[in-house]
Amino acid sequence: MAKIISYQRPTNLEEAISLISKDKHVPLAGGTLLNASEDREPLHFVDLQDLALKGINRSNEKLTIGSMTTLDEIMKNPDCPDLLQASSRSELPSTLRTLATIGGTIASGDSDSQLIASLLVHDAEIKVLNSEGESNVPLHEMLSEPNSHGAQLILSIELDTDGECVLEATGRTPTDTPIVSVALRHCKNGYRMAVTGVASTPVLVDPENPTASLQPSSDFRGDSEYRTHLTKTLASRTLNLLNGEK
Numbered sequence: 001m002a003k004i005i006s007y008q009r010p011t012n013l014e015e016a017i018s019l020i021s022k023d024k025h026v027p028l029a030g031g032t033l034l035n036a037s038e039d040r041e042p043l044h045f046v047d048l049q050d051l052a053l054k055g056i057n058r059s060n061e062k063l064t065i066g067s068m069t070t071l072d073e074i075m076k077n078p079d080c081p082d083l084l085q086a087s088s089r090s091e092l093p094s095t096l097r098t099l100a101t102i103g104g105t106i107a108s109g110d111s112d113s114q115l116i117a118s119l120l121v122h123d124a125e126i127k128v129l130n131s132e133g134e135s136n137v138p139l140h141e142m143l144s145e146p147n148s149h150g151a152q153l154i155l156s157i158e159l160d161t162d163g164e165c166v167l168e169a170t171g172r173t174p175t176d177t178p179i180v181s182v183a184l185r186h187c188k189n190g191y192r193m194a195v196t197g198v199a200s201t202p203v204l205v206d207p208e209n210p211t212a213s214l215q216p217s218s219d220f221r222g223d224s225e226y227r228t229h230l231t232k233t234l235a236s237r238t239l240n241l242l243n244g245e246k
Contacts, residue, residue, distance in 0.1 A: 009047040013153065017129055019046045021151040029068060029104035030096075053103070053155060056080065061162045067103025067154040071115070074102060083165035083183065087118040103154040109143050109201040112177050114167060116143070117202040120194035121185040122159040128152045143201040163187030166241045168234045169196075172221060179222045180230040182210070184238035193235060198227050210235040 005024070010016040019025050025044040053068040058079040065074065074080050075088040075097065091113065092100050105115055106126065116139075124139040130152035139157075169181035180197040184207065191207040198216040206212055216227035 003042045004045055005042045006044045007047065008044065009050055011050045013051060013129055013155075016046060016048065016051060017131060017151070017153055019044075020153065021131060027107075027153060029101040029107075030070065030099040048103075048153070058161065061160055063159050063161050065102055065157045065159075067106075067156055068101050069103075070098055071100050071102065071105070072097040081118075081122060081159075081161050081165065083118045083167060083185070084115070084122065084159075087114040087167065087183075091115045102157060106139070106142070106154060106157070111199060111201055112181075112196050113202055114169070114178070114181050114183065114196055117181065117183040117194035117196050118165075118167070119157065119159060120202060120204050121165065121183045121192040122161070123192065124157050124159040126157055127155040129155055140204050143203075160187065164242055166238050168237050168241070170230050170234065180227050180234060182231065182234040182238050184235075184242060186242045191239075193238070195231055195235075197222075198231055205231075205235075207235065207239060 008019055010019055020027050024042065025046055028045045028047045048068060051068070053066045055066040056069060056073065056077050056079055057064045063079060071088040071091055075085050088097065091097070091105065105113060110116065119139055125136045126139055126142050127134060127136050134155070163185045165183065165185045167181060167183045169178035171178040178197065180195065183194045185192045192204065193207040193210060194202050194204050195210065196202045198214050211228050211231050214228060214231065216224045218224045
């Protein structure tokens with residue numbers, strides 16, 4: 001785990017953003033990523049537990065989730081869309097879902113995260129706080145430019161809940177993290193498709209041409225050509241499923 005120089009637990013947002021703006025000060029949410037890190041760089045931990053950033057609220061076709069809400073809470077909440085519940089369950093084993101937070105998951109930007117892909121197809125917007133104040137940023141923009149606004153806190157996530165969704169994935173075994181997965185949502189504004197395992201983060205793609213501009217990297221689970229092939233196959237399968245085709 002990381003080498004901890006100090007531990008601080010702010011009780012308000014102003015104090016928190018002031019702390020994480022300092023060099024080597026990092027926000028601590030559920031701790032599943034920082035505590036598991038093998039990087040021994042000395043860090044100051046800023047614990048976010050006392051900032052009242054938990055909760056799930058649904059209003060009409062919008063859902064707002066506090067950034068410190070755990071994956072286990074999302075998985076069990078009936079107000080959350082089915083795709084969000086299922087992807088929260090698959091994100092981590094049960095022993096870690098009670099600790100890991102949705103804000104920490106977004107901040108990690110893990111390429112294989114089906115939860116992030118699910119948020120993308122639900123048109124998620126992220127409310128963030130930095131030294132200039134609060135703002136709302138589309139999730140796909142935050143993922144593509146993670147350091148564009150300097151030190152910032154994720155406060156909450158707002159997403160659309162209408163439409164039908166499906167997720168298809170291929171892994172080496174049923175219990176492995178998928179090599180590639182495709183999430184698809186059909187809503188009043190058309191189709192939204194997101195893919196994992198083909199870029200540095202999950203990405204939104206054109207449902208009619210899902211591999212355009214993709215250049216997946218290769219690793220022991222699959223080379224670039226194979227990942228591209230999986231994307232085409234799974235994208236076609238999700239479209240067929242939502243269109244009622246076999």
